[in-house]
Amino acid sequence: MTMKKSLHEDWIAVIIAFLTIALVCSGLKPALPKFGAWNTGGGLWAQLSSPDLLRQTGILFLWALGSLLLARLLAKDIQPVKLAVSLLGIVLITLVAQLITSNKVIKDFGIEVVLFSLLLGLFINNVLGVPAWLKPAIQTELFIKIGLILLGANVLFQDIINAGGLGILQSVVVVFTVWYFSFWICKKLGLDDEFRMMISSAVSICGVSAAIATSGAIEGDNRKLSHVISLVLIVAIPMMLIMPYIAIWAGMSPAVAGAWLGGTIDTSGAVVAAGTLLGEEALKYATLVKFSQNVLLGLAAFLISVYWTVTKKEVSADKKPGLKTIWERFPKFVLGFVLASLLFSFVLPRDVVTAAKGSLKELQTYWFALAFTCIGLETKFTDIFKMENGRPAMAFIIAQLFNIFFTLVVAYLVFGRLAG
Template sequence: MSTIQTQVPIIKKKFVLHEDWAVVVLGFLIILLAIGGLLLPEPDCNWQNHSALVETVLVPANLLAVFYHFLYAFGIAVLGAVLTNKSFRSILVVFPVIYMLTVVALVLAGNAQVKNLNLEAVIFALSIGLLVSNLFQLPDWFRSALSTELFVKIGLVLLGTSVIFSDILKAGSLGLIQALVVVLSVWYFAAWLCRKLKVDDELTMMISSSVSICGVSAAIATCGAINGDPKKLSYVISMVLITAIPMMIFMPYIAHYFNFPQEVTGAWLGGSIDTTGAVVASGSLVGEAALKISTIVKFSQNVLLGIAAFAISIYWTYTKKTGPDGEVTKPTLGLIWERFPKFVIGFVVASLLFSFVVPGEVNEAIKGTLKSLQGLWFVLAFTSIGLETNFKDLIQKNSRTPFYAFLLAQLFNIFITLIIAFFLFGNMEAGA
């Protein structure tokens, strides 16, 4: 009688890093490479007419810079796929497509007339992605290879390098006081209003954060903190960008009509307009003092982003007591840590690093490269959102009610910020 011996194969468990930790690793890899001297030439996407497009954007030197950025971002994306155990073959095919569509979006946004309207590259990236997704039947393997969350969170970690505490402290305490009061009051009003209008919880959190803190970046960070639906995020971002344009144009003229002091106007613009680009543009229409104060107030709100994402993640854990399978869960410290968005750690550490550790001359030398890469990852993310979204779903799943809630919250933001700006900055000119 023979004995059959069976050998159980030893299966080595493959190392897989959680996506939130992977983006911290990848973000700091980019930062350390920049500090170490790997500075990429920034592609020039700015043009006024057809001849300028050919002579500046499409010249070989600029196209080579675009190619260098592709190789760099491609390497990071491939490493991200390896760390998170995504399909290596798929990313080799999908990422070049995403990058080419993203370059088209950046070039469209670089047109002078488009810049005057303050239409940012993310809205072109989202639109192009939606067109491709709805005109062509993309295979499932292509959609599954899209790394939207990875791209967004890498951009958020890099965003921390531009939030410099010393720049904010130079303005004194007034900008920080206004930012804190505006953020708290507007956030709670927007959340209350959304609940009254029966807006779903994910959209409520994204709308409240985008209106009260810093627009696009706050919506992205909140979506990451609550692990929200990227399609809802694209809806909120569209609302932010659409409303920023008329605010940027009309608010300076309203201030001029009522003879608001420049300091008050600057604080009003910086505290209520949701995108940094629109704040700078509107502040420039008023004057130098308004531009300075508006920028400081907007930076003061930006610095609250990491704190807000941390608070939102804890709030979300305590209010959402059901797990993915519907089971009731208790909000223990372990659960809070499990649900806590780890990219916030990367954002805060990057901000502290560049505020107190990295020498000023080094920061000055590398900030252009980091800013360019930060913007690139955000635009790549919105191209990906468009590619994975059906346009009908985007319209049907999100009714007009969230848009009405957003507009009413923004109207409250405009009035409460003006009152606070007069209270804090009204006597600045007289006391100067």
């Protein structure tokens, strides 16, 4: 039985995330499963037979189980044995996705683990069927919200400044323009407000994370979210392969080419892979611009939350929402994201921040991966590939094409003087 959505769940996510941050900052850093790149059966078996894998899997399971048990305890709905068995199954599915992602060929494409988590969940749900024992720990929204708050710990205000004024300038211009165009084209194609918000944020800001944050802020449909995530990851692959060669053919400077890649490709892994094809300097500008867009995520989630709360929530016909109503309906995990960013930017000592960020990033990645395993376990293939008669895919592709051409113009205007 899935935990009911409620404001209380937001506070539970905040509590779990900040307890996690406190434990990691105090020195308790879980040794989570890690897979190196492999491309042969021997390399795969060497990783599966590693004596550390069982121990690391156990640590991940216990860490997630402790969080989930705390969530159920706070929600006054706890069934520890059923929850543990179900969570173990979800963790093992997610680890298989992580192992697939570590394949050298797939890794070179920059494909993220969330895609294979989703695909494995979809396969089980649509081909094999989800057994009853696997259902109690399917807590998609809770997992997403915890991961997003932990993401805030890796978005530092000092890094925004260090990223440079040019990267921030391009990012602000591109994000707001592309977001508005995407929203407009989605409206023209008759998509509902949830799809318009998620697609616009995914295309304009930072792909997967932006779609997740937006869906959480508006309490969006998980089937729509999985559809948008699939579009992001599928479209990123041909962009990553083709755009570097277009940059070479057009004789772009490393600064312009890198800024173009970083401003258009929607996943960080694909940005790094594409930038690497053009050399170290292009990679530097690609990551600078991509990071500058990533740091706008918190502001975007906050503004979207306010807009959605004020304009879209159910209210009586004769009463507009006041400040109290807005506060009651505002997604508290967004505040957790901002607070985590402020804490790591201005409060904690620099050595503590440096020591904790890596572990928190790993935990964030696994929370997202667990969430997308759950989404797959709750979603039918027909809901993804036949949704809205293909209109979301059409809207996404049109918006991405606009993003490619508009960002190229802005990259030339902003970075053109840094030729060579």
